Amino acid sequence: xxxxxxxxxxxxxxxxxxxxxxxxxxxxxxxxxxxxxxxxxxxxxxxxxxxxxxxxxxxxxxxxxxxxxxxxxxxxxxxxxxxxxxxxxxxxxxxxxxxxxxxxxxxxxxxxxxxxxxxxxxxxxxxxxxxxxxxxxxxxxxxxxxxxxxxxxxxxxxxxxxxxxxxxxxxxxxxxxxxxxxxxxxxxxxxxxxxxxxxxxxxxxxxxxxxxxxxxxxxxxxxxxxxxxxxxxxxxxxxxxxxxxxxxxxxxxxxxxxxxxxxxxxxxxxxxxxxxxxxxxxxxxxxxxxxxxxxxxxxxxxxxxxxxxxxxxxxx
Numbered sequence: 454x455x456x457x458x459x460x461x462x463x464x465x466x467x468x469x470x471x472x473x474x475x476x477x478x479x480x481x482x483x484x485x486x487x488x489x490x491x492x493x494x495x496x497x498x499x500x501x502x503x504x505x506x507x508x509x510x511x512x513x514x515x516x517x518x519x520x521x522x523x524x525x526x527x528x529x530x531x532x533x534x535x536x537x538x539x540x541x542x543x544x545x546x547x548x549x550x551x552x553x554x555x556x557x558x559x560x561x562x563x564x565x566x567x568x569x570x571x572x573x574x575x576x577x578x579x580x581x582x583x584x585x586x587x588x589x590x591x592x593x594x595x596x597x598x599x600x601x602x603x604x605x606x607x608x609x610x611x612x613x614x615x616x617x618x619x620x621x622x623x624x625x626x627x628x629x630x631x632x633x634x635x636x637x638x639x640x641x642x643x644x645x646x647x648x649x650x651x652x653x654x655x656x657x658x659x660x661x662x663x664x665x666x667x668x669x670x671x672x673x674x675x676x677x678x679x680x681x682x683x684x685x686x687x688x689x690x691x692x693x694x695x696x697x698x699x700x701x702x703x704x705x706x707x708x709x710x711x712x713x714x715x716x717x718x719x720x721x722x723x724x725x726x727x728x729x730x731x732x733x734x735x736x737x738x739x740x741x742x743x744x745x746x747x748x749x750x751x752x753x754x755x756x757x758x759x760x761x762x763x764x765x766x767x768x769x
Contacts, residue, residue, distance in 0.1 A: 603634025
């Protein structure tokens with residue numbers, strides 16, 4: 454696990470800097486001038502719909518895809534000149550499970566440690582610590598095929614930390630997990646963040662990202678459309694609360710007319726009207742008392758994500 458212990462002293466050191474990143478696959482533009490700045494000891498949540506360019510960005514950082522344009526620096530080392538050197542400082546949890554099924558849990562860690570030329574004695578000590586941290590110590594000598602999905606994802610995260618990385622990249626780390634396994638994974642990630650581990654995270658679990666990330670960038674069609682602290686960004690761009698009204702078209706149209714003077718934003722989706730509330734409004738409260746179905750709740754990062762990127766499924 455990362456030995457960083459004082460995030461306050463690392464705030465101004467840039468771990469990852471990306472300027473004007475572009476990537477074309479034939480005539481298709483996947484990235485259109487993306488900028489990212491991730492400070493050491495922080496967690497950046499990179500959010501976007503499927504096909505927005507998140508995984509392509511990660512693959513470029515890892516040197517697996519050559520960008521069409523732009524600049525990348527990891528801890529001051531520029532790509533592509535320092536790609537091999539930088540890889541030794543990065544840990545990765547990929548979307549797809551690529552553990553070796555023929556090896557045991559501890560053997561997967563030891564073999565991976567060898568790629569980084571970590572001495573066997575050091576690697577074994579780190580492996581023991583990581584297996585303890587991720588509640589896998591009692592299963593250390595079992596082959597991968599005997600593990601549950603949650604145990605395999607925890608092992609992938611343990612493997613990503615075996616080289617004590619300066620930057621941890623998490624590409625959908627809890628994909629496909631049941632609620633119990635997902636909660637355990639997020640608890641472990643929160644502990645790592647509190648210890649000062651620098652993270653770049655992609656996930657579709659907005660509530661967890663809002664808790665874990667110190668900064669969020671929402672991308673769509675290959676470019677950033679919003680960035681900032683999760684809570685601050687939601688309140689600035691949407692509001693503090695959301696009111697969901699369900700009714701027929703006539704009632705919803707009358708409601709929209711009655712609250713035109715309020716400091717709110719509205720969104721119609723089928724038989725629902727979402728009202729994003731920045732400040733209190735007597736007209737809105739009065740209208741709400743006459744509507745048949747109303748839900749009032751705090752505005753969330755997921756609300757902002759859907760407002761900015763849309764609610765319809767897309768073809769990638």
